[in-house]
Amino acid sequence: MCVWCERYADGYERWYFNPANYARRLYKIRKEEVEAAGAEANPQAAGGMSLLGRDFLEAKERNDIEAMERMRREAEEISWRTHFGQVITLDDALKIADIMYPIAVMTCACRRSMQGLPDEENFTCMGMGPGMYKWERWPDTYRGGVQFLTPEEAKEVLTKLNKRGLVHCIYTFGTPYIGGLCNCDYPDCGGIRTRIDHGVRVLWKGHQVAQVDPELCNGCAACIHRCQFRALSFAPTRNKAYIDPIQCFGCGLCALECDQEAITLVERSSLPALVEAW
């Protein structure tokens, strides 16, 4: 079982359907560790969320497993306490749009760091919950401002971003409080990159896993480009889409692209080898 559900679902089907996990106390949460973590040494921290610096890459290069493991554990501990994510499907994101208010779109910190995108081209990140009112009240303190959305508008934006190829992830701000409904991709998202490039679980896999039905798949390959997690490829000999179940994050983007309905999402909990593979 997902440890976040174990700790924070409180009877709801998934922890991110529990409205209590959006009710952040504004007078309490401070991310001191992240603020103190030297921007000069790691400018990505200023715009993205990589908690790993060059020392990690050097340890990797000299194959110093012990040092890598230590840094990985430290990064995960900080991240799980303050700011980590989990992949969710479009369906789950649309449900969140109904239980959570307010929701706003705003500038995406990762893409700002990766590409220097100006705010006008960069409103792909969504914020949720009472924290958003601070952004409205003090626009000069919070760069770029926010654009509030009705639940219906939020659903439209989410659907559009999904079409564009972006994966939905929820992010905590002071766990378990969820404040981000992020729309991400490889190579632009710091969270996806930290997980895929280095195996550090600042981003958790989702509650489902995609499977291809070989009877229904006609080998059209329309789904292949949708995967941001390197789980989906094309198997020429079988002439079918191929999904690596271990690598799949359960985002569901591939399934939405398939007009044969050949890809289905099954519960992670129904697959013994994957139950704990977050």
Add this chain to the structure above:
Amino acid sequence: MLPTITIDDEKCKEPLSCRKCLLICPSYVFGLGTNVGPQKFREIALSHFIVRGVRFDKCSGCMECVEICPQNAIQVSF
């Protein structure tokens, strides 16, 4: 092999208005940050932005960044 990448901040004054290296690097090696700490959601004067190598493990040494930088601010060495 990891490269050493240096950016001369004296030459690269306003990376947010230029960002040529960020856009040309085939493997997203660079990151844009600030020299006043990771205040990621605050408004910060343009002059506080800096570019640094971040994803050194993805650098091929193609030197496209060095060639495109209008200020000659980037050095990449192995």
